[in-house]
Amino acid sequence: MKNNISRRNILQGLVVGVTVIGFDLVNNSWVTSANTGSIADIPQLDGELLIDEAVLTAFSDDFGHIINRQPKAVLKPGSVEDIIRIIKFAQAHNIKVAARGQAHSVYGQSQVESGVVIDTSTLNQIHSITSDRAEVDAGVLWRELLQATLQQGLTPPVFTDYIELSIGGTLSLGGIGGTSYRNGVQVDNVLSLEVVTGNGKLMTCSREQNRDLFAAVLAGLGQCAIIVKATIKLIPAFEKARVFQLFYDDLATFVNVQRLLVADERFSFLEGQVVPSGNGGWRYLLEVASFYNRETPPDNNTLLQDLNYIPGSEQIEDKSYFDFINRLAPLVEQLKSIGVWYFPHPWLDLFVPDSKVESFVGDVVSDLTVSDTGQGAVLLYPVKTKRFQLPLFRVPQEEIVFLFAILRTAVPPEDAVVERMVADNRRLFEENRNLGGDFYPIDAIPLTQKDWKQHFRPYWGKLVSAKRRYDSRNVLTPTPGIF
Structure with missing residues (x-):
C-alpha cells in the first residue's frame, strides 16, 4: 500500500501514449517495436492498447487506495469489437483481463496483476431514450443518464447515493439506494444487456433470452462477461x-x-x-x-x-x-x-x-x-x-x-x-x-474462495456452470478470488 496518496492523480481522458504492436511469448510482455523472440501480433484495434508507466500506475489503484496491482497494459477501446479482440487474444495467451469503469471499488476489485485492464469509460454513448427505457453504453455515468432522461420527464427508478459511477460498474455489483425498498436495486431494473463473454463472444441477454447469462452477469462481479451496453427501465420523473x-x-x-x-x-x-x-x-x-x-x-x-x-x-x-x-x-x-x-x-x-x-x-x-x-x-x-x-x-x-x-x-x-x-x-x-x-x-x-462459496449459496453451482460455459479459461476479473 506504499505511496498510495501519490497515485491519486489519475489520468483522465488520456489519448496518447506508447502503443503496443505485439506480445512477446517468451518473456510474457507487451512490445512496442520488433525485437528478437517469438512475437504474437496483437489484433488491429479501433482504440489504443497502452503500456506507459504513468498509465499503468494510475490503473493499478482505485478509490480505496489500499490494494495495488499493476497491469501490463490498458485498453482504451474505440469499439465493442476491440473488447472482443483483446479478450480472444488474452484467452489464447493466458492473460487475465478486468473491466474498469470509474474505479470506485475500494479493494482492488477492478485491478488485474500483469494483465489487461479495459477502460470502459471510452464507451460512453446514450443510444436511445424512449417512454419506458434507455439504451446506453456501459461507460455512461448515472448522472449523465439522469440529465438526459429528465429532458423527457423520465428517470431510472434507483440511484446509488453517489451518481458519478458508471452504469456497467454498478450493474456488476447490484446498485442499492434510498428507493430500493420500493424499486429493488439497479440490476432489478435492467431490461437487457449486451456483453462480451470471457470466451470473446458478443451476446445479448435478458430474462427471455440467454437467461442464465443475464442472471450470471448482473451483480456477478465481472466473472462471466463484461457489460458493454444496457437497456435500463425508465419511469416518470417528479419535479x-x-x-x-x-x-x-x-x-x-x-x-x-x-x-x-x-x-x-x-x-x-x-x-x-x-x-x-x-x-x-x-x-x-x-x-x-x-x-x-x-x-x-x-x-x-x-x-x-x-x-x-x-x-x-x-x-x-x-x-x-x-x-x-x-x-x-x-x-x-x-x-x-x-x-x-x-x-x-x-x-x-x-x-x-x-x-x-x-x-x-x-x-x-x-x-x-x-x-x-x-x-x-x-x-x-x-x-x-x-x-x-x-x-x-x-x-x-x-x-x-x-x-x-x-x-x-x-x-x-x-x-x-x-x-x-x-x-x-x-x-x-x-x-x-x-x-x-x-x-x-x-x-x-x-475473502477466501470458501467465503465466496458461502456468499453465493445456493446459487454457487449455477455460477460455476456459467463460469465454465462463458469464461472457460478463467480469463476475467481474477482479483476478488472467487474462482
Whole structure:
C-alpha cells in the first residue's frame, strides 16, 4: 500500500501514449517495436492498447487506495469489437483481463496483476431514450443518464447515493439506494444487456433470452462477461423532492420507525445514518424524501405522523429532483479540495437480518468511535427482500434486511490505520455472517474462495456452470478470488 496518496492523480481522458504492436511469448510482455523472440501480433484495434508507466500506475489503484496491482497494459477501446479482440487474444495467451469503469471499488476489485485492464469509460454513448427505457453504453455515468432522461420527464427508478459511477460498474455489483425498498436495486431494473463473454463472444441477454447469462452477469462481479451496453427501465420523473431529516436518541425507536415506513411506503426515498451526538456518543438520523410535482405538494403532517422523532429536531427542505439525486456533489468537491477524498477508504457494507439488527448494530455502535470511521458516514436503513429478483444479489433470508455500512476513511492515511480498519471489517463480517447476515461485495474485506462459496449459496453451482460455459479459461476479473 506504499505511496498510495501519490497515485491519486489519475489520468483522465488520456489519448496518447506508447502503443503496443505485439506480445512477446517468451518473456510474457507487451512490445512496442520488433525485437528478437517469438512475437504474437496483437489484433488491429479501433482504440489504443497502452503500456506507459504513468498509465499503468494510475490503473493499478482505485478509490480505496489500499490494494495495488499493476497491469501490463490498458485498453482504451474505440469499439465493442476491440473488447472482443483483446479478450480472444488474452484467452489464447493466458492473460487475465478486468473491466474498469470509474474505479470506485475500494479493494482492488477492478485491478488485474500483469494483465489487461479495459477502460470502459471510452464507451460512453446514450443510444436511445424512449417512454419506458434507455439504451446506453456501459461507460455512461448515472448522472449523465439522469440529465438526459429528465429532458423527457423520465428517470431510472434507483440511484446509488453517489451518481458519478458508471452504469456497467454498478450493474456488476447490484446498485442499492434510498428507493430500493420500493424499486429493488439497479440490476432489478435492467431490461437487457449486451456483453462480451470471457470466451470473446458478443451476446445479448435478458430474462427471455440467454437467461442464465443475464442472471450470471448482473451483480456477478465481472466473472462471466463484461457489460458493454444496457437497456435500463425508465419511469416518470417528479419535479421536486421534499427532504426530511429526523433525529432519534435510541436505536430501538429508530429501527421501529424505519420498519413502519418500509411497510406503508409513504415516502419515495428512505435511508438512515448513525451520526455523532456531539458528546462522544451516537444518535440516529432518518433521511426520507417525498417526490412530487409543483401542483401537488405533499402534506407534512400526514408524512410525519407517528414517526416519534426528537421534538423540534426535524429539518425540512425542498429541492429539485436532480439536485436531490445529485446531493453528494458538493460534499465530494469539499472532500477533494481538502485531500480527504484521496485517502484510503476501507469500507464495510453488511446486510443484517431484521431479527438481529438491534442487537448487532447496538453492540457495534456501543464500541464505535469517530476515529474508527475517520469521520466517514455510517449508514443504516431497511429494504424489502422481495424487491430483489436477481440471484447473485445476496441478502439474508428475511422479509426485511438492513444495510449497515461503515464508510471508513483512514485518518491519518497510514498503513497501520488501514490494516486495523480492514481487520475490524473482517471481524464484523464474520460476526454478522454467524447471525445469518451477508455482505455487499464492494467492501475492503479479505475473502477466501470458501467465503465466496458461502456468499453465493445456493446459487454457487449455477455460477460455476456459467463460469465454465462463458469464461472457460478463467480469463476475467481474477482479483476478488472467487474462482
